[in-house]
Amino acid sequence: MDAPSETERSFRIDLAGTHDLDALAALEAVVFDPPWSPGQLAAALEAPPPGADAGPLTLVIRAGDALAGYALFQRVLDEAELLRLAIGPEHRRRGLGARLLEVGLARLAELGVVRCHLEVAASNQPAIGLYELFGFVPSGLRRGYYPDGDDALLMQRAAPPPGRHES
Ligand SMILES: CC(C)(COP(=O)(O)OP(=O)(O)OC[C@H]1O[C@@H](n2cnc3c(N)ncnc32)[C@H](O)[C@@H]1OP(=O)(O)O)[C@@H](O)C(=O)NCCC(=O)NCCS
Known part of the structure; x- marks a missing residue:
């Protein structure tokens, strides 16, 4: 068996809970402008009841x-x-974004999701590079969508057919 990678040794992925709200809000404020409000984040932490056919899935590492x-x-x-x-x-740049995406997409596939969409600033090469690694392909462009004038690139990914490994 392969030795665990540094990521597997030092980091842990969990479903987010309400106890994560303050830390999520703090990270949101560092990373995004404008950040989501605590109210928006709290809604993302409301786990749907078992068997629900819609709802948020929020993972933390x-x-x-x-x-x-x-x-x-x-x-x-x-x-x-x-x-x-x-x-x-x-x-x-230690593989954490990729790990989160891998686990999230696998969880969604278990829930029956066959297609995933996203929107990313067209200038955000780190994120676009990561999404391409997971098979996301461009599906549209919203010109000048962001307040700084950047375009929004729309991307989507079809889940691999059953029996094939995610990513
Ligand atoms: C995008 C983001 C989530 C990537 O997270 P990360 O943990 O650094 O990414 P990983 O280490 O898992 O990188 C996986 C791959 O993505 C690509 N990638 C990630 N960061 C990159 C960068 N700065 N430049 C170029 N490619 C990059 C590479 O292909 C990388 O593989 P490699 O390291 O083997 O070359 C992170 O940069 C981030 O939080 N950015 C700010 C928020 C954001 O833009 N979110 C996405 C839009 S909502």
Whole structure:
């Protein structure tokens, strides 16, 4: 068996809970402008009842007790949208974003999701590079969508057919 990677040894992925709200809000404020409000984040932490066909899926990746990053999806029937993905600046380029995305997409596939959508600033090469690694392809462009004039690139990914490994 392969030795565990540094990521597997030092980091842990969990479903986010309400106790993560303050840490999520703090990271959100560091990474995004404008950040989501605590109210928006709290809604993303409301776990849907078992068997629900829609609702948020929010995963966090922890380094010890500290929150290193999070991924926030919204699922509706067999489709989902990645609304937020963030890794704290001090934890980047160590595979954590990829790990979160891998675990999130696998969880969504278990829930029956066959297509995932996202929107990303066209200038955000780090994120676009990561999404391409997971098979996301461009599906549209909203010119001048962001307040700074940047375009929004729309991307989507069809889940691999059953029996094939995610990513
Ligand atoms: C995008 C983001 C989540 C990537 O997280 P990360 O943990 O640093 O990414 P990983 O280490 O898992 O990188 C996986 C791959 O993505 C690509 N990538 C990630 N960061 C990159 C960068 N700065 N430049 C170029 N490619 C990059 C690479 O292909 C990388 O593989 P490699 O390291 O083997 O070359 C992180 O940079 C971030 O939080 N950015 C700010 C928030 C944001 O833009 N979120 C997405 C839009 S909502």
